[in-house]
Amino acid sequence: MDTKQLTDDQFPSDVKDLQRLVASLQSQVEQQAHSVLELKNHNDKLESENVDLQLRVDKLLQQLFGRRSERRTDGEGQLFLDLGDEATPEVVSALEEAVREAEQVIEDAEEEQKKRKSKSLIKNDRKFPEHLPRIERIIDLPEDRREGLKLIGYDEVETLEWIRPELRVRVNKYAKYVHPANQNQGITSPERPTGLVQGDRFDTSVGVEVVAWKYFYHLPFYRQQDLFAGSGWTPSRSTLANIETAVEFTLRPLAEHLRSLLKTDTCVGCDDTGVVLITPRTMPDLSNHPRGERISEVFAKAIDSGKPSIRANFWGYYASRLPVVAFDFTVSRHRDGPDDVLGDYEGTLIGDCWSGFQKIGVRSDSRITLAACWAHARRKVDECRSAFPIQVAKLESLIRMLYDIEDQIKELGDAERLARRRSLSSHVLGQIDEYLASDQMSSPKVLPKSNLGQAAAYICRHREALGRFIDDAGIPIDNNDCEQLMKRVATGRKNWLFKGSLSAGERAANLMTIIGTAIRNDLDVHAYLEDVLRRALVGETNWAAMSPHTWRESHPESIREYRQDERRQAADRKRIRRARRRRIKK
Known part of the structure; x- marks a missing residue:
């Protein structure tokens, strides 16, 4: 029915x-x-x-389209937090001190701004540097217009000119002598110095340009051809590659020394980025390569499957206190890269919570301790802002407070900085733990499989590693310095696109180690490379004396002071911005 x-x-x-x-x-x-x-x-x-x-x-x-800077701005739902009702007297006192310090920072900044304005008003006719050569040209009236006039002086207008780099050929004539009475003694000639390439066809200055153009200015060989052609010489790309190979071979011991020096620091940051590596047509001879087994495995798989290229990796290492950086190249993102480079290292490694880093303490027999990066944790939280605005605002405010504390204690000594971390930062970490366990971060408001749920799980899962900076004043709160270092690889990769062979990748890692360390020490890269390359070719092996941070002490004229000024001004702007925010909290 x-x-x-x-x-x-x-x-x-x-x-x-x-x-x-x-x-x-x-x-x-x-x-x-x-x-x-x-x-x-x-x-x-x-x-x-x-x-x-x-x-x-x-x-x-x-x-794709957002701002690249990670600077946090105050938006809708952003919270201004105090240190909680349960804060100890010491913590409350520190908060009051932070507000007073903020007032002083802003007052000093306003006074400095007034001084700069007064100086700019006084010195308004800026001239080009005095050491630049000057060619005077008198521009006068026509003779028929000067009749009856008296010359009283000249108005000087300085115009900067650019002259294209000039190439020249140095012809070395080595005298040859024979014994007139006994020609069997053969020909006697002056001893010839070791050249950069066989036959001494290229001066070190050419080698420095090729290497600096590629790894400092990020110019691939085909663009370098145009630059050299503009000066009258058009080299082949293979010639430029041979010159690069010769420079790297000469300076390879310097790169190895810098890697060894980096490992004497108590804390080292590590990060990585991918690069395309062309698959070799046949298996290269890797019998003497220290990583031959792993490389053979990756190459064999790519060759058998017919893949034209594989994803290789550049690794960057940043010493927290020593002015040294290092790069390494591997054919895959396998943990044997950091394990090999840090095989004899004893200290703290700071990085993200990649699986290859998480067990590095076990693999190293506790020689290495992993400290996690708060910038990574903050990014995971920030990605959830549109779906969970209130929770993200609360968490980011707490994380920002950790950074504010770091800003306040930056100039203090190790002992006082460690004491502040153990009192202030530890208290804020406790607030983060409490909020992650609160109803606002629990189901059904935040589901475990949601993006924010996974971000919270990431913080909870790696809480011990994220809190490791509390117990060591030498551990930074994040790995941002090393991540900034890796931008050099990313910028180069956009230009030279790929690496053609295993040896090319390893050469690049060695040259970027030397150039990257020179940049960190604010050196004129050309002047530094040319000096150490000439010294290495004549047989000097005191690599410690040729390290950038040592070399700069005897070459103050090659220090780029404007880079130091730029960093100082950027740091001042950040301090003022944070000080104004702390003053608002009062």
Whole structure:
């Protein structure tokens, strides 16, 4: 019986028929309820997927079109926090001191700004540096217009000119002598110095230009051809590659020394980025290579599968206190890269919580301790801002407070900085732990599989490593310095696109180690490279004396002071910005 077609006069009068009708209606209601429940579950699933996809879209849009700086600005929902009602007197006193310090920082900044303005008003006719050569040209009136006039002086206008680099060929004539009475003694000639390449065809200055153009200015060889051609010489790309190879071979011991020096620091940052490596047509001879087994495995797999290229890796290492950086090249993102470079290292490694880093303490027999990076944790939280604005605002405010504390104690000695971290930073970390365990961060408000749920799980899972900076004044709160270092690889990669061979990648790592360390020491890269390259070619092996931080002491004229000024001004702006924020909290 179709219950949908029943009218009032069609209802059965028999009790059993009525019971059957009721049972049928009940079954239909249950089926409809089940269908509604299924539709609701499906709708909830679609909404969850929609939120997840929207977060991914927002993240991609931020990566493509958003600002690259990680500076946090105050937006809707952003919180200004104190240190909590349960703060100890020491913590409260520190907060009050921070506000007083903020007032002083702002007052000093305003006074400095007034001084700069007054100086700029006094010195308004800026001239070019005095050491630059000057060619005077007198521009006078025509002779017929000067009649009856008296010359009273000249108005000087300085115009800077650029002259294209000039190439020249130095012809070395080595005298040859023979003994006139006994020609069997052969020819006697002056001893010839070791050249950069066989036959001494290229001076060290050419080698320095090739290397600096590629790894300092990020110019690939085909662009270098145009630059050299503009000066009258058009080298082949293979010639430029041979010159690069000769420079790297000469300075390779210097790169190895810098890597060894880096490992004497108590804390080292590590980060990595990918690069395309062309798959070799045949397996190279790796019998004497220290990583031959792993490289052979990767190459064999790529050759057998017919892959034209593989994803190799550059690794960057940044000493926290020593002015040294280092690079390494591997054919894959395998943990044997850091394990090999840090094989004899004893100290703290700071980086992200990549699986290869998480167990490095076990693999190194506790020689190495991992400290996690708060910048990585903050990024994971920030990606969830559109879906969870209140929770993200709270968490980012707490994380920002950690950075404010670091800003306040930056100039203090190790002992006092460590004491502040153990009191102030430890208190803030406790507040972060409490908030992550609160109802605001629990289901159903934040589901475990949501982006914010996963970000919170990341912080909780790596809480010990994230809090390691509390117990050591030499450990930075994040790995941003090393990440900035890796931008040099990313910028170069956009220009030279790929590495053609294993040896090319290893050469690049050695040259970037030397150039990167010179940049960290604010050196004129050309002047530094040319001096150490000439010294290495004549046989000097005192690599410690040729290290950038030592070399700069005897070459103050090659220090780029404007880079130091730029960093100082950027640091001052950051301190003032944070000081104004602390003053608002008062």
